[in-house]
Amino acid sequence: MSIPLNDYSITVYGDPYKYDPALQMAFEATVANSIIRGQIxxxxxxxxxxxxxxxxxxxVEIYPRYKAGLNAEADYKLKSNSSGRLIGKDPHxxxxxxxxxxxxxxxxxSQATIPTNLRAFEPGMLRDEVLLHELVHSGRLLxxxxxxxxxxxPNxxxxxxxxxxxxxxxxxxxEFMTILVSNIYLSEKGQKVFRASHGVDGYPYILDQAQSSSEGFLSKKSNLALVKLFCETDRLAPKLVPIDTLFNPVRAYFIKNPLTYTVNGSLNN
Ligand SMILES: [Zn+2]
Known part of the structure; x- marks a missing residue:
């Protein structure tokens, strides 16, 4: 069994749960119907x-993360030859x-009512937000x-x-590119607190207030350089421009640098 989402070239497989058909069906329906179709x-x-x-x-194929303690993840599928030996990664x-x-x-x-200036919880951690993040990785990997x-x-x-x-x-x-798009998703959902790191030890997880708007984010030089790279190279970038929300540095960048459309178009046509 599986649920194919042909509109998106995504298939949800609950196979690892096949010892428990109810669990398998619940996984497939939750991911395909509730989260992807119903939210994302x-x-x-x-x-x-x-x-x-x-x-x-x-x-893209989505499977349950059944090993405990591991995060969600997206990567190329391993390819095997006719005798079953793994022969590398499948880029498609x-x-x-x-x-x-x-x-x-x-x-x-309790989180929804915390004033946003307190920034007291970890953003981007709801189930649709985590899956959206992995789907951003997936599209870029493809x-x-x-x-x-x-x-x-720096090293x-x-x-x-x-x-x-x-x-x-x-x-x-x-991770920068993926967190950038995921933060625009959070902003579209009406949230005002965004993610500031990949969760590396020693760095804040929550974006500070000064960076939590399009302009505030771009006023930091390191952010500006990476947003520029995203806008010039990723074919998703120009499509994000119409999304007029508090945090959309991609929109702000294109409005200030309209020639970027040409650069992006010449790379992606
Ligand atoms: Zn990631």
Whole structure:
């Protein structure tokens, strides 16, 4: 059994739960119907992330994250040859590992009423927000933006592009781009508290108030450089411009730098 979402080139497989058909059906229905169709596809950012996968050169399979203690994750699926030996990664097939029960479904009332200037809870951790994040990774992986091993934390022995102490919290370029899009999704949902890191030790998880608007975010040099890179290279970027919400640095960047449409178009046509 599985639930194919043909509109998005995504299939939800509960196979690892096949010893318990009720559990398998519940997993597939929750992910495909409640979260993807019922939540993610109802937002502008979600629609764009899903149609990017649909129009990309491959497809996505979602399985339960059944090993305890591991986070959600998206990566290329391993390919095997006719005798079953693994022969590397398939660039056209993404696997997402995700367990809905690991994340809250809605924001607890206690969090919803905390004044946003207190910034007292971890944003981006509801189940639809976690899955959206993995689907952003999936679309970029299919488009060839492979996860680079280079850390954004500066390393004098191994200089890497865009490495900067101020963006080190995001860990890698891929995480910066994915958290950027996920934060625009949070903003579209009406939230005012955003994520500031990939959860690396020693860095704040919550974006400070000064950076929590489009202009505030872009006023930091390290953010501006990476937003510019995203706007110039990712075909999702120009499509995000119409989303007029408190936090959408991509929109703000294109409005100030209209030539970026041309750069992006020439790379993605
Ligand atoms: Zn990530």
């Amino acid at each position: 596809a109802k937002t502008s950012v979600g629609k764009l992330v899903l149609s990017r996968i649909k129009n990309g050169p491959g497809d 097939k993404i696997v997402v590992w995700f367990k809905p029960q690991q994340w809250k479904e809605t924001m607890p009332a 488009d060839g933006f492979a996860q680079s091993s280079h850390k954004l934390a 004098p022995d191994d200089p890497a592009p865009y490495a900067d102490a101020d963006s080190a919290a995001y860990e890698t370029i891929e």
